[in-house]
Amino acid sequence: MISSLGNLLAAGISGLGLALAILAYLLLRAEQRIPDPRTRMINAIYRYMYFSAFLVVVGLSMEFGKQWAELQKAKPTVEVEQLAKDAPDEMWYDVLRATRRRLFGEAMPREFVRGGPRPDGVYQVDVVLQSGECRDYLAMARPPALIDVEIQGMANEVVNTQLGKQDHLVFGRLCKAKSPTPSVSVKIVMKFLKGGGVHALETYSAPGAF
Structure with missing residues (x-):
């Protein structure tokens, strides 16, 4: 599992965010299996998951922006007007x-x-x-x-x-x-x-x- 998560790092910021989100999910599942789950720990894991989701959004936005810029460069040079x-x-x-x-x-x-x-x-x-x-x-x-x-x-x-x-x-x-x-x-x-x-x-x- 850990080695698979490491492969996500090749995807940049969005991959890092996704890997952290999966880790947060595993931590949350392990915490909820405890007979007496710790509320503070669960809240901390949720904050960790929110941060991971933020990294995913930032990474995808950067990737889409890069692809859009490449598409703009690839447009024909003929003036639309x-x-x-x-x-x-x-x-x-x-x-x-x-x-x-x-x-x-x-x-x-x-x-x-x-x-x-x-x-x-x-x-x-x-x-x-x-x-x-x-x-x-x-x-x-x-x-x-x-x-x-x-x-x-x-x-x-x-x-x-x-x-x-x-x-x-x-x-x-x-x-x-x-x-x-x-x-x-x-x-x-x-x-x-x-x-x-x-x-x-x-x-x-x-x-x-x-």
Whole structure:
């Protein structure tokens, strides 16, 4: 048994922790066989086992980190952004549809603008929110573009909750509070801060009410 435990040391810190945990288990089993087990001894063995488990976790974390670093080094040197830039428009629209489905299920766009670049790099949709109504929105462009979204004409009773943001993707929810004002109009404006190209700015009916 002892020689077998020694073989675990070849596995590094995690192997040492595992060997110590097995030893702690053997000590605990031997102590519990005594007619009158010593509480202090049992507590000390448990602390020993916790320390062994900690060594195992540390060792595995270091090993996974090492393997991850090796995988990163083994990745192709081709720039991902260049691949995205060279991909055909049809492939980007497939990504748009998959992103829409992941975020909003089978909801169909209400207001939308899609297409290629404009000279000013600014796109917008006009949205009319009824009292208590919410509307989800999605702005997306082909990488490596950098975009931002601005809500214009917001009244105090309209709340904009940004749910996610990346360089080329922004999505969120607009809600109008229930009030005597029957409706309010706002503009969702998508701006290219860097780059340009195919894009989409869409809204969807949000479930529930505000």
